[in-house]
Amino acid sequence: MFRQLLAVALLFGLAACQLPKDPENTTQTVQGAVLKVGLLQDPLPQIDLTAVTLIADALNAKVEWHRENTHRMLDALEIGDLHLLAGGIPEDSPLTDHAGATNPIGYVTIGADRPERVLLLRRGENQFLMRANMALRPLTREAKQ
Amino acid sequence: MNRYPPLPPEISDKIAQARRLEWWTLFWLMTIIVVMFLVMGSSQAMQAAWIEDTLSLLPPILFLVAARLERMPPSAKYPFGLHRIGTLAFALSAAALTLMGGYLVYDAAVTLIRQEHPTIGSMELFGTEVWMGWLMVGALVYSIIPPVILGRKKLAIAPDIQDKVLHADADMNAADWKTGVAGILGLIGISMGFWWTDAVAAGLIGLDILKDGGRNLRISVAELLDGAPRKLGSDEMQDLARRVRKGVDGAPMVKLREAGRYLHVVIGDDESLLPNPERAKELVGEEDAWRVVTLSVASGKKPL
Numbered sequence: 042m043f044r045q046l047l048a049v050a051l052l053f054g055l056a057a058c059q060l061p062k063d064p065e066n067t068t069q070t071v072q073g074a075v076l077k078v079g080l081l082q083d084p085l086p087q088i089d090l091t092a093v094t095l096i097a098d099a100l101n102a103k104v105e106w107h108r109e110n111t112h113r114m115l116d117a118l119e120i121g122d123l124h125l126l127a128g129g130i131p132e133d134s135p136l137t138d139h140a141g142a143t144n145p146i147g148y149v150t151i152g153a154d155r156p157e158r159v160l161l162l163r164r165g166e167n168q169f170l171m172r173a174n175m176a177l178r179p180l181t182r183e184a185k186q
Numbered sequence: 187m188n189r190y191p192p193l194p195p196e197i198s199d200k201i202a203q204a205r206r207l208e209w210w211t212l213f214w215l216m217t218i219i220v221v222m223f224l225v226m227g228s229s230q231a232m233q234a235a236w237i238e239d240t241l242s243l244l245p246p247i248l249f250l251v252a253a254r255l256e257r258m259p260p261s262a263k264y265p266f267g268l269h270r271i272g273t274l275a276f277a278l279s280a281a282a283l284t285l286m287g288g289y290l291v292y293d294a295a296v297t298l299i300r301q302e303h304p305t306i307g308s309m310e311l312f313g314t315e316v317w318m319g320w321l322m323v324g325a326l327v328y329s330i331i332p333p334v335i336l337g338r339k340k341l342a343i344a345p346d347i348q349d350k351v352l353h354a355d356a357d358m359n360a361a362d363w364k365t366g367v368a369g370i371l372g373l374i375g376i377s378m379g380f381w382w383t384d385a386v387a388a389g390l391i392g393l394d395i396l397k398d399g400g401r402n403l404r405i406s407v408a409e410l411l412d413g414a415p416r417k418l419g420s421d422e423m424q425d426l427a428r429r430v431r432k433g434v435d436g437a438p439m440v441k442l443r444e445a446g447r448y449l450h451v452v453i454g455d456d457e458s459l460l461p462n463p464e465r466a467k468e469l470v471g472e473e474d475a476w477r478v479v480t481l482s483v484a485s486g487k488k489p490l
Contacts, residue, residue, distance in 0.1 A: 043327075046367070047327065061376065061377040063379060141305030143307075144307065164302065164303045165304055165305050165376075167306050167376065174307060174309075178315070
């Protein structure tokens with residue numbers, strides 16, 4: 042039984058370039074089209090801007106900026122009307138209860154704390170998250186140093 | 187010195203073997219807990235699996251404690267010795283198993299009702315971006331191997347030494363590897379874009395574990411309430427009373443109860459154990475006399 046399980050695991054490992062998929066097809070929607078980004082800070086800090094640009098370039102997409110009430114933007118992210126939230130978001134933000142977070146792109150200074158800085162995306166869109174993390178690698182490497 | 191007849195050597199050997207198995211279980215579970223902790227990240231499914239693995243430390247620990255203490259000599263605080271510690275350990279192990287099943291079902295139900303799509307990130311490993319889901323599958327594959335092997339060995343020994351804690355622990359090992367398999371299937375489902383597979387697989391396994399836990403709890407309640415000895419791993423009665431009756435003339439009344447692996451047998455009408463109210467008053471005083479419900483006077487002679 043283990044051998045079969047292992048074989049199945051290996052098979053999926055080989056297919057890993059195609060997997061994981063997005064349950065709601067965010068990657069396909071954005072690729073070659075429009076990346077809709079909600080701004081939690083205006084103007085957007087340089088590091089967040091760089092991060093968004095890296096993702097948009099990797100997916101060959103044009104960025105469309107949105108600035109509204111935070112809760113409305115979070116709702117929009119949850120149903121896929123926005124693809125990313127950006128702007129000084131710490132990885133321990135309460136917003137992460139409603140959204141997925143990328144790998145760190147730097148740090149946010151909040152009082153004496155210096156949590157890692159992330160972007161938020163729709164929950165469960167694992168391919169989109171992986172593509173975003175891949176694009177953000179230079180920033181993550183720098184943050185981890 | 188303890189007051190029990192000495193154990194037959196083959197039983198002592200098997201109990202020693204079971205103890206070694208439980209130490210190995212603790213060792214392997216610890217390694218699994220560390221490996222799972224390293225890859226679980228913020229994944230809820232993995233956190234649930236990790237909590238279960240931690241919970242499954244309980245039965246082996248209880249077994250080891252009970253096996254060490256059950257033959258302790260009587261003391262002023264425990265005049266009957268600690269012979270019922272096996273009963274207590276079994277009740278707690280059954281509770282742990284039930285808790286684990288219940289937690290899995292609850293967690294799965296919450297995920298499905300809230301339609302929480304599990305988000306699993308990725309990390310850079312040797313220059314390539316690796317989805318954490320694959321690392322989790324690797325950890326889960328590792329986590330199912332020791333419980334399968336250890337559980338089977340425990341099931342082979344448990345009937346010989348009539349050990350319900352060991353039997354419940356084997357059930358716990360079965361629960362561990364089943365949750366591991368469910369987790370793997372769930373992650374493969376998630377990778378294919380089906381967010382609900384993890385919760386559904388975990389929920390179904392949770393129901394199965396809950397059933398095992400419930401059965402163990404029923405047996406344990408019977409033992410706590412001095413019920414007739416049950417068969418190992420089932421709520422059916424053992425056929426011991428009839429066997430005892432056969433060995434005694436005149437088909438007397440026979441009562442048996444069990445404490446851990448041991449049996450306590452009373453032959454004959456135990457109405458003779460009812461205290462005379464006057465005698466009880468003399469013995470424990472007026473105010474506590476009503477609390478005396480049986481009174482046996484050991485003859486001090488050699489056993490029958």
